[in-house]
Amino acid sequence: MTAGARIQLLSPRLANQIAAGEVVERPASVIKELLENSLDSSARRIDIEVEQGGVKLLRVRDDGNGIPAEDLPLALARHATSKIRDLSDLEQVLSLGFRGEALASISSVSRLTLTSRTVEASEAWQVETEGRDMHSRIQPAAHPVGTSVEVRDLFFNTPARRKFLRTEKTEFDHLQEVVRRLALARFDVGFNLRHNGKSVLALREATDEAGRARRVGAVCGPAFLEQALPVDVERSGVRLWGWVGLPTFSRSQADLQYFFVNGRAVRDKLVAHAVRQAYRDVLFNGRHPTFVLFLEVDPAAVDVNVHPTKHEVRFRDSRMVHDFLYGTLHRALADVRPEDHRLAPV
Numbered sequence: 001m002t003a004g005a006r007i008q009l010l011s012p013r014l015a016n017q018i019a020a021g022e023v024v025e026r027p028a029s030v031i032k033e034l035l036e037n038s039l040d041s042s043a044r045r046i047d048i049e050v051e052q053g054g055v056k057l058l059r060v061r062d063d064g065n066g067i068p069a070e071d072l073p074l075a076l077a078r079h080a081t082s083k084i085r086d087l088s089d090l091e092q093v094l095s096l097g098f099r100g101e102a103l104a105s106i107s108s109v110s111r112l113t114l115t116s117r118t119v120e121a122s123e124a125w126q127v128e129t130e131g132r133d134m135h136s137r138i139q140p141a142a143h144p145v146g147t148s149v150e151v152r153d154l155f156f157n158t159p160a161r162r163k164f165l166r167t168e169k170t171e172f173d174h175l176q177e178v179v180r181r182l183a184l185a186r187f188d189v190g191f192n193l194r195h196n197g198k199s200v201l202a203l204r205e206a207t208d209e210a211g212r213a214r215r216v217g218a219v220c221g222p223a224f225l226e227q228a229l230p231v232d233v234e235r236s237g238v239r240l241w242g243w244v245g246l247p248t249f250s251r252s253q254a255d256l257q258y259f260f261v262n263g264r265a266v267r268d269k270l271v272a273h274a275v276r277q278a279y280r281d282v283l284f285n286g287r288h289p290t291f292v293l294f295l296e297v298d299p300a301a302v303d304v305n306v307h308p309t310k311h312e313v314r315f316r317d318s319r320m321v322h323d324f325l326y327g328t329l330h331r332a333l334a335d336v337r338p339e340d341h342r343l344a345p346v
């Protein structure tokens, strides 16, 4: 630090790179942001292409609403979003994104190309940035209605961050986990994932129960589905549905646990505690339960604006949510509970 240095505004590029430090950790975090944007744009089908674990190339192509040509440069600007306008929107935000930071951050640390076409437009338009000056050129391009974002050479201009990337396999595992989670959150959307030219996941949109179960099997493995109990309970406007793995399908790691609140993947202490309690007397010490669960509550009863990565939520009535979760799962597991524990209070 220079003593007595004068105060200066950061350049847009540096400001974006600093913001990127918080939200863009690795290829998996880029994919998360791009997929959330596609889902926010009402895409029905998303194709993801990855090379070298995502470090060399990440391409997400959707058939969503697209971006009007005149908005394309803005899409890459910081604090620019089409998703909220005022504080009241923020209070009941339903979109996955709303901070208007992701594309600006990603484009400051990669070579990014954004191509998009709306249904009203007669052609597609494209902007490119090279992580340099945050000024983008706009030019016509060929693309069906929807949006493609191509991210090349992640962290090419921030070697310190690049150094923290792990092996291609590790990075791809993280990335694939993000795709899995979102594929479970949105049964109604088709997902295709390719890595180094090979198909890894091919999920058609699932509109009925059989289709949803098929997707859970494809994402979590057929063994999970065979050894899971379906759950669907509603009480005073709160609904919990999904699949809970039988104790026989427990794991040595907590790696098959998916919990969604209003379609948003959530890792939450309160939720974890309720689940752990429900499984307490049916699981051996050190074993972890498996589950794919969806909680649906009034959006006004939950605050999602807690952290930029948005894995946490805050429930207005956390006690009620905890007890409802615990009670529902405890009852679902009643038949596999040893006789002398069956009368445990719910």
Ligand code: ADP
Pocket (backbone or CB within 6 Å): 033, 037, 038, 041, 062, 064, 065, 066, 067, 074, 075, 076, 080, 081, 082, 083, 097, 098, 099, 100, 101, 102, 103, 104, 146, 147
């Ligand atoms: P946020 O998602 O928080 O609004 P982003 O930086 O992720 O911020 O995206 C900025 C804006 O670019 C979005 O608000 C949206 O209008 C537009 N956008 C980004 N990706 C897409 C996409 N795949 N389809 C349509 N619009 C998109």
Ligand code: MG
Pocket (backbone or CB within 6 Å): 033, 036, 037, 096, 097, 098, 100, 102, 103
């Ligand atoms: Mg976004």
